[in-house]
């Protein structure tokens with residue numbers, strides 16, 4: 084699990100990084116607002132731990148900017164007690180959960196596990212992009228424009244889920260393989276192509292204008308041309 088930690092108190096960064104690495108998180112740390120935002124924009128993280136008061140740019144501003152760009156990585160916001168009144172602002176900014184400083188390590192770890200299990204930010208709870216939506220209950224793909232639906236295999240579902248969570252980003256075959264299959268082996272990359280082609284056929288089947296574009300030599304991106 085890749086985690087971005089944005090926190091300006093050096094001792095806190097050190098302690099949290101150590102703790103999280105022990106729990107097998109791969110941790111990137113930033114100690115000011117602008118570099119935290121740049122890291123979140125430039126990399127794919129499974130979860131972001133974001134302090135509110137940061138040099139250069141607040142955690143609220145970072146969260147707002149990410150959500151505006153369609154980046155839906157789950158965010159756990161760290162707030163001081165005195166900032167509790169800002170909780171509402173934080174929720175509005177797109178954070179998914181809060182933890183008030185000082186907190187216990189096990190509390191942080193539990194909140195992170197909960198966010199990762201959910202695998203999606205709060206909000207309306209639906210996974211949608213362009214003219215498509217995923218129905219979690221029936222594991223199917225729905226085209227909101229045509230109302231057509233089709234069942235998805237587990238892999239197809241996870242592929243679309245990963246694209247929707249990371250919408251407006253180019254995903255590499257390696258990232259898809261690692262995320263959907265959970266391995267990192269050259270021999271299996273062909274599988275990704277096969278499942279992408281199945282997924283494309285299902286998008287076409289429901290009449291969606293949303294499609295998976297291949298960007299030669301770079302990766303794949305979910306696009307909806309004219310909705």
Ligand code: CA
Pocket residue numbers: 090091092134135136137
């Ligand atoms: Ca701070």
